Amino acid sequence: MADDDVKLLKEQLSRQKEEIEKLKSLLQDKLKLPDVFTSDNDDFPTTIPAVNQLDKESIARYSRQLILPEIGIRGQLLLRKTSVLIVGCGGLGCPAALYLTAAGIGQLGLIDHDEVEISNLHRQILHTEARINVQKSTSAAYACKQYDIVLDATDNVATRYLLNDGCVLAGKPLVSGSALRFEGQLTIYNYKGGPCYRCLFPKPPPPETVTNCSDGGVLGVVPGIIGCLQALEVIKIAAKIGRPCTQRLLLFDALDGSFKAIKLRQKKDNCEVCGSSPSITELIDYEQFCGTRATDKDKVLTILTPEERISVQDYQAIVENGEPHLLIDVRQPVELEICQLSQTINIPMNSLSKEETIKELKEKLIPQADRPKTSVFVVCRQGNDSQVAVKLLKEKLKQLPISIKDIKGGLKAWARHIDRSFPEY
Amino acid sequence: MTLPVKLEFSGGAELLVNKVRSHQINLPNNDSKWTLRSLLIWIRDNLLQERPELFLQGETVRPGILVLVNDTDWELLGELDYVIQENDNILFISTLHGG
Ligand SMILES: [Zn+2]
Numbered sequence: 124m125a126d127d128d129v130k131l132l133k134e135q136l137s138r139q140k141e142e143i144e145k146l147k148s149l150l151q152d153k154l155k156l157p158d159v160f161t162s163d164n165d166d167f168p169t170t171i172p173a174v175n176q177l178d179k180e181s182i183a184r185y186s187r188q189l190i191l192p193e194i195g196i197r198g199q200l201l202l203r204k205t206s207v208l209i210v211g212c213g214g215l216g217c218p219a220a221l222y223l224t225a226a227g228i229g230q231l232g233l234i235d236h237d238e239v240e241i242s243n244l245h246r247q248i249l250h251t252e253a254r255i256n257v258q259k260s261t262s263a264a265y266a267c268k269q270y271d272i273v274l275d276a277t278d279n280v281a282t283r284y285l286l287n288d289g290c291v292l293a294g295k296p297l298v299s300g301s302a303l304r305f306e307g308q309l310t311i312y313n314y315k316g317g318p319c320y321r322c323l324f325p326k327p328p329p330p331e332t333v334t335n336c337s338d339g340g341v342l343g344v345v346p347g348i349i350g351c352l353q354a355l356e357v358i359k360i361a362a363k364i365g366r367p368c369t370q371r372l373l374l375f376d377a378l379d380g381s382f383k384a385i386k387l388r389q390k391k392d393n394c395e396v397c398g399s400s401p402s403i404t405e406l407i408d409y410e411q412f413c414g415t416r417a418t419d420k421d422k423v424l425t426i427l428t429p430e431e432r433i434s435v436q437d438y439q440a441i442v443e444n445g446e447p448h449l450l451i452d453v454r455q456p457v458e459l460e461i462c463q464l465s466q467t468i469n470i471p472m473n474s475l476s477k478e479e480t481i482k483e484l485k486e487k488l489i490p491q492a493d494r495p496k497t498s499v500f501v502v503c504r505q506g507n508d509s510q511v512a513v514k515l516l517k518e519k520l521k522q523l524p525i526s527i528k529d530i531k532g533g534l535k536a537w538a539r540h541i542d543r544s545f546p547e548y
Numbered sequence: 549m550t551l552p553v554k555l556e557f558s559g560g561a562e563l564l565v566n567k568v569r570s571h572q573i574n575l576p577n578n579d580s581k582w583t584l585r586s587l588l589i590w591i592r593d594n595l596l597q598e599r600p601e602l603f604l605q606g607e608t609v610r611p612g613i614l615v616l617v618n619d620t621d622w623e624l625l626g627e628l629d630y631v632i633q634e635n636d637n638i639l640f641i642s643t644l645h646g647g
Contacts (some may be wrong), residue, residue: 279645303559303560303644327612332610333645334610336646339560342644386619
């Protein structure tokens with residue numbers, strides 16, 4: 124997109140933002156809605172005005188839950204004076220925010236590191252298409268202190284450890300939810316003698332074992348359900364009712380249509396952050412600790428040398444000139460159904476190292492009289508897996524007179540630089 | 549006498565065992581009692597498809613996997629030393645991080 128377009132859009136955006144703020148404050152005056160803070164404002168709430176009775180409008184607004192004996196005026200006033208920080212305004216955070224606002228939570232803080240992207244819209248019901256690529260705010264760390272309850276609706280391991288430590292240090296309960304594919308998990312950390320995240324997972328998982336939603340996929344309604352359950356747990360904590368999901372992990376299996384609650388350990392005395400002699404007494408570098416970035420966004424790897432890679436432009440020239448070559452797409456079959464280049468053979472990453480795969484490949488690559496040396500190109504979604512694959516194939520096929528390169532930037536680069544109509548996902 | 553147990557894998561751990569979430573197995577007769585320690589070795593040798601390091605680290609499960617016996621955290625049961633009982637339901641959960 125041209126710079127001018129970007130500038131124009133940004134101007135439009137800031138005008139719209141002003142307009143939204145104006146409408147919000149008008150609406151707030153009219154309805155006496157709870158203050159919804161977004162961290163672009165940077166002024167975190169300090170105190171919520173003390174209220175010891177509900178006005179007529181509030182009674183009408185919350186009447187359905189007010190007549191529940193467990194809530195009543197008592198519970199509603201407790202909700203009114205509770206502040207909640209939601210970190211991550213994605214598939215989990217959006218429904219949670221919606222229901223907490225509707226339930227009459229006093230103050231809501233929203234923080235997100237991400238930008239809103241179009242692929243997120245199916246599970247992020249509060250964002251509209253117009254707000255795509257709006258840079259939301261950064262920095263969660265010390266915000267934990269400002270709120271009564273923190274809701275972890277983030278999408279990556281590093282931020283989960285950060286929020287855990289932040290909540291332990293600030294003495295706040297952490298209502299944690301997560302979702303992937305067709306599964307969801309929910310628990311409350313650091314509450315009523317239950318464990319913290321570190322009690323369960325003292326060591327972060329090896330980065331190669333962590334699957335995020337952009338790689339593994341997720342059905343939007345699954346985080347929707349978990350996000351709603353997180354809102355429910357917050358309401359239970361705030362109104363002091365029921366049995367909060369502490370020292371228990373709730374597992375949701377969407378395909379099976381089942382929930383399961385499992386009993387977890389108590390808080391561990393030797394826990395590095397919540398134990399009796401903690402070694403972590405202030406926040407640390409969580410990206411370094413986990414060996415991953417605090418985002419589920421696509422990371423760009425550089426494993427191969429420039430000579431082992433080819434640009435999408437150069438590959439297009441090879442196709443146009445009709446130069447003989449072999450193109451291997453290493454994505455999963457379901458991804459090839461979404462889009463693929465012509466003349467592709469599919470060898471998914473996980474079967475690449477299998478012996479029969481290598482054997483078949485070798486047969487295809489045996490030198491012929493008319494082609495003494497074959498060019499092999501490897502492609503994937505965005506050019507990370509393809510590099511890993513090239514490294515592996517070079518090792519396995521080193522006896523053969525072939526050249527193996529990966530297509531730099533993968534199909535994403537193809538879509539951006541060669542064929543604008545090619546799908547990106 | 550073999551020892552019947554049910555193994556379950558979820559949260560992505562099932563991807564390491566041929567995408568099958570539930571495995572009804574009979575542990576073969578053993579000189580010593582079957583523990584979670586020896587079960588992990590059995591799983592490595594009999595169920596894991598490839599790259600055992602995605603499931604195991606040393607003699608225990610890798611960080612990020614929770615082990616539950618009959619819906620209870622194994623840490624409450626003695627972890628690796630827990631002696632497996634007939635018809636135990638042993639669940640391996642990989643924690644999710646997405647949202
Ligand atoms: Zn702890």
